[in-house]
Amino acid sequence: MAAAKDDAVVLDVGGHGVRVSHPGKVVFPDAGLTKLDLVNYYVAVADGALRGAGGRPMVLKRFVKGIGQEPFFQKRVPENHPDFIDTATLRYASGTSAEEAVVRDAAGLAWVVNLGCLDLNPHPVRAEDLDHPDELRVDLDPMPGVDWSQIVDVAMIARDVLDDHGLVGWPKTSGSRGMHLLVRIRPEWDYREVRLAAETLAREVERRAPGLATARWWKEERGESVFVDFNQNAKDRTVASAYSVRPLPDARVSTPLDWAEVRTRRPEEFTVATVLERFAELGDPHAGIDDAAGGLEGLLRLAEELGPAEKAPRGSNASGGTGRRESRMPLIEVARTETKPEALDALERWKSAHADVVAHLSPADVMLDGMRGSSSLWYRVRINLQHVPEGERPEQEPLLVDYDPWAGRTG
Template identity: 30%
Template sequence: MGSKQQTVTVAGRKLKLTNLEKVLYPEAVTTKAEVIEYFQTIAPVMLPHIRRRAVTRKRWPDGPGTTDDPKDAFFRKNLEDSAPAWVPRLGMQHSDHVNIYPLAEDEAVLAWFGQVAALELHVPQWRFDASVAPFIPQDQEGEPPVAERRNPDRLVLDLDPGAGTDVTDCAQVARWCREVLDDIGLPSVPVTSGSKGIHLYAALDGSYTSDQVSEVAKELARSLEADHPKEVVSQMKKTARKGKVFIDWSQNNANKTTVAPYSLRGRPQPWVAAPRTWEELKDPDLGQLTFQEVLERVAEGTDPLADFGRYTDPGEADSPAVAEPAPKKTQQKTKDIEDALTKYRSMRDAAKTPEPVPEDSPAAREGNPIFVIQEHHATALHYDTRLERDGVLVSWAVPKGPPLEVGGQGLAVQTEDHPIEYAEFEGTIPKNEYGGGEVFIWDSGTVEIEKWEKKKVVFVLHGQPEGGLGGVPRRYALVQTDEKGKNWLIRLMKDQPKQSAARKSPAKKSPTQGKADSKTTPYSRTAKDEPVSLPDPLPSPMLATMGAAKDLRGEDWIFEAKWDGYRILSAVHHPNEEDTPGAVELRSRNGKDYTTVFPELAELADLAPPGTVLDGEVVALNSSHRPDFGLLQRRGRLTKKREIDRAAERIPVHYMVFDVLHTAEHGDLTDRPYTERREILRELVASGKQVQVPEDLGDELDHAVEISEELKLEGILAKRAKSTYRAGKRSDEWIKIKHDNHADVVIIGWRQGKSGRAKTFGSLLLAIEDDDGELTYAGRVGTGFSDAELTEIRQQLETITRKTPPVHDVPREDASDATWVTPKIHAEVKHSGITRDHRLRHPTWRTVKPTDA
């Protein structure tokens, strides 16, 4: 795109581009051509956040200029008269006039924004009513219709650093905001604004007006100001912001806009409003990202907003934005059932998710009504509690799980009704689909409905003997706490059903319940002749911070191998009878019970004394005796005893123990230094067939890295010799350092490139060959190529094209525009590990390998 003027076709629209060599960002020497190319490349991840929204543009005809010589800009609300006739538009009624706004429905509109130097794109938190089609002059006659605003589908907080503060201070305030939002069931995603501060986005379901959302945001800001008066301010007055971070809650006003995620900013550098991970916000050197850095992240698959707010525009197509009407159902349904499941169907595509999506009305079901509680590892862990009523499962998301102590209560957020078939669903919802994540059945059974009123439901759950409710009937009340019916409280009532002695088994607490306060000791000791009580449930493990060798300050570091497996805390309980070994309990970092999933690890009872709590990693080894996360996943997903027993023989797992938190002799060890705990561990626990206590890798970094690479491990863990064990906390006293891995791959196809890569390719599709010569899909690589390599590889690929994919497991989204080739060209890529679905993580191109390699 280097010429001065050209006419291009983008998304089927013709657009004249001029002055492409004009420099818009002098400090970075970024041209208009590069700005337009950025908008084109970023479109797939940017458009979902701005479609159907009124786009206000901030334009810099001569670019923002430099730090010393900034240029003027102007806001543009009404659509320019010079806009191409194919730009879709809608009118919006203001108090005394109507504005006509462009709609960014596809890449062509973004390209036009770049052409007119509209660097910043600002949008409101609401979308136009989907029932009104966008007006396109070249396809329609008349004037653009005036469309109504829908309720907002997201809450936004703008964290603005005052004088004397910076983006790292905003990051701390963001973490405080996150805690509050999590508590009310609104998981959030941070976005470094591309200017000075941070934006926080939380998805909404459209149940609340802009005024209501603004009030919630305002109260959140005020409460944090009250809790942190020296760091936070919620007032608009600029003189009050010195040395503090201003939480601007007013962005949720229906008349306000926020710079869109992935928009460029009018700063001296081409910074971007870039979605970030919460892990990144812990970086002490956190800064804004340039458009080149953002493009690299997206090419590597990093998009923290990928599954954000998928349910806000039911059925929204990728292009155009207006969804097709739902197909007519094949059977006549009662109005109640159709209303109950219409929303559920609109939020799911049966071709993309394994969840049941029934087309027909549910058949009448005989017998007692049922319930299910599903442990849902989505953006935030929660427990979906579903009760059968009128042919569907009425559902609430319970962040901390149903309370198990009489009088205990917690938040419950009502969600859409689910079909009865959902009561048996367990599995993985794809990442980019609504509710993406793992789903497990925590308990299920029958429910007695004692009362069902508009604002109160009283019921008794009869779960499974080994279920999360502990095998005893439990009476709960759900009480509505707001006018919209969204927020409820779930309470375990004082008057509990009577139970027979045979059923009085101890309850399993939900993974997030019963955790000790960080200031108290999680374990208690009794007299020596009595059993030592262990925590129930086990605490969450201490977590390491991602880092690099440069982060290791000082010399008191000990190095361990980093295993690619499941983090598991284990407890050896006291025997129930004399001469009976203690029972072993295995819990994941999220509290999931893996005791029956990995039965071979019961040998731990013979290797460690009762009263012992250990921390370690469960791994599965491949034929080369290397940790293989794919094999481990196959084991971890099994639930039926027969399947588990068979798999334990074919794919045995190993428990690599690296820490001890409690013993019957010493009691709580979490306040003891790491080196002391390791010494106790070596003396206390013997290695067995499936349980090992690996030696550490010493205190020399280079030596540790060399050994880890030789063993082909994921990396190393650096732990301070004096570090105490901080249960449930992430600490920079433990730092994980990953290796850059290299993989031999085979090219199986390519995807068409855009803009500067239109004549070569956007990315290559890769496969990995196993020992038997079988190929499995390994993902795609789009970075690391020189211009010469792009041309040369495309020429080679053109000679070996074929009609069908060489492997069967290519995801539909990767295969949609692929050109397949015979798998003849071998290559090498660099990557940072293997994902859970057996793809290369963040692959970068290295080289084509000789045919005899």
């Protein structure tokens, strides 16, 4: 490690010099982790992290103001990127394109962390073939009120469905409340077919575990269940990959598991400190994932047998002529905010003003959603009044906060 200008240091990572600016900057105050600690973490677990993110175009999710502030999403690789960072140009359905970063070694991991990236967000394709995913991603997203044991039950059922159709699921904690199952596939199907296969998997899991799991896209219709989020396989979506550090105070890590561990371990056990020890002792439980690529023929046959999935009503009388979906649930919107703390504050203010209504709500009736904007998240707060007696339901009121994420934009 050598000194550089100002307080920066230059690390020798696999023969490449990687400049780390402000290495002593504290990123996780509760865990006592600095920027340099995070760089060293990713270098130590590089074999596993690259198995999840290496060779794939990556959206840079940058926490330049720390974990207490919203990140911004950068699709385009910085122009002054070093020569050990490859690039690939992705074209989106909107007609836009972006030359994105492709990390292939530990030096690349260190470089993206220096930019302020905590978690790694790669696309499910390799840079050499951008049109045919080689990974199907099963995101088990628990609704409020759902505990870990229910997530595990749904994961086991999803594993059975995958096995019945010639596929292998590799589990990992999401690093938050849920679980991901990664499924390597041969790169022979396009995004539309992969998403259809993922949606079919979700429908079959719901059929086998009604009440425990749901494939319903609209959040207010899910109840206290685990949402099998098939839309993470859409072309513009990314998920935090294996060994990603998540922006939680305890520096929690999205950690690969062996199936024998799934029922006994908990997400909060896996932090930067504990994963470093675990990786040094056990290595990567997903070491064989690239040798287990399967095909989608079975799930696509099942898609034909099940027929088209029920779609949300659009157009005609169902939408009042607006072309937008109208929910079948009695929803009210509380706020749209720029930051999560603002959303939480608005929710608490609404609860204080409607204490009699709050008594009827279940955890899943309160919906606080992070919505992806062009380069950052914004937040929406809604209340499902389904459990409130009809005569006691409050009307839609002016939003407590009415942030416009599109203000100032044209086109």
